Amino acid sequence: MRKIAVLGCTGSIGTQTLDVVSRDPEAYEVVGLAAGTNVELLLDQAAVFRPRIVSVATLELAEDIRSRLPGGTKVVFGEEGLIEVAAGAGADYVVCALVGSLGLTSTLAAIEAGAAIGLANKETLVTAGHIVMKRAADKGVPILPVDSEHSAIFQCLNGENRGAVKRLVITASGGSFRDRTREELTNVTVEDALKHPNWSMGAKITIDSATMVNKGLEVIEAHWLFDLPYDRIDVVLHPESIVHSMVEFADTSVIAQLGNPDMRVPIQYALTYPERKPSPASPLDLVKAGALHFREMDFERYPCLRLAYEAGRVGGTAPTVFNAANEAAVARFLRGEIPFLAIETIIERVLAKHTVTPLPELAAILDTDAWARREAAALK
Secondary structure: OEEEEEEOOOOHHHHHHHHHHHOOOOOEEEEEEEOOOOHHHHHHHHHHHOOOEEEEOOHHHHHHHHHHOOOOOEEEEHHHHHHHHHHHOOOOEEEEOOOOOOHHHHHHHHHHOOOEEEEOOHHHHHHHHHHHHHHHHHHOOOEEEOOHHHHHHHHHHOOOOHHHEEEEEEEEOOOOOOOOOOHHHOOOOHHHHOOOOOOOOOHHHHHHHHHOHHHHHHHHHHHHHHOOOHHHEEEEEOOOOOEEEEEEEOOOOEEEEEOOOOOHHHHHHHHHOOOOOOOOOOOOOHHHHOOOOOEEOOOOOOHHHHHHHHHHHHOOOHHHHHHHHHHHHHHHHHOOOOOOOHHHHHHHHHHHHOOOOOOOOHHHHHHHHHHHHHHHHHOO
16 A cells, blocks of 8 residues: 655645545555645545644644644644655655645655655756756655646656657647737736636646746756756647647657546556556547647747746756746735736846856755745835
């Protein structure tokens, strides 16, 4: 039986992970759950899975839920709590489904504890890919991608000679505003931005999809996961979200992974790899789907994707700044403090102010992350 801890258990990926786990109770034991502030859902999950340890965002929330948990469940909080769930719950598999750079230290802790990683947190590799991948290699710990795009690439590469890979092609839905011009984005609202046409995701990721930051983060993550340079990682618009990504090989053959948009498929594959088990997702019917469409990426329409490529190629602390500035800007947009198009302006301005540190240690990454957030929060 696989012992699992889920970091970000009340978010979209976390809840779908637990849905997958609940369908095969003899295969999994949930030993740790980490949430933020959604304590009511966490309590419901704890009642079903009876984990050894749970974590919440603050001491006050921890004190509030302690008496309402199943007997014997330990309650922790904050960043130290995340680390304890990741490394101290006895898990042999940790699903990192946290949103943002919050997942970095807890993922590193899980790696040090020898747990396999199901990675749905792009920011962990974006901000510290050189550290995370080296530590995982040193510990012999597999990092299995949960994102649909990276799972697709991972599946397409199974059994293939990595030396024969010509390029990766990551597909992008285009997000909430894929059919709007830049001029039409001037006065869009938060409610408009949160209406993703294909996927049900959390607020931050949905905004990132609309700006194409999410795809930029995926490009940087793919660079680290599959050890390919940026000029061999492409992005194409694919509105249907049925082809989740593709790999082109030296002989011009292209292998793609297809399926209806349902995150439970890549989640389950990451949990059961190398096996495949029946899925609760609806099967793909290409006849009913009809035509599939692909469009070239427009970097003028989506400048955040251009900035992501530039930051990735520069390397060092540049991707950390890209990610942190975006997180701060998106939070401001969701609070109604700035217009939608200000997100990209803030990212570009903070990147322009930054002096890059090559091959930074973890402390420098954390300092840079904090600096970029302060700068992004202060810009008008």
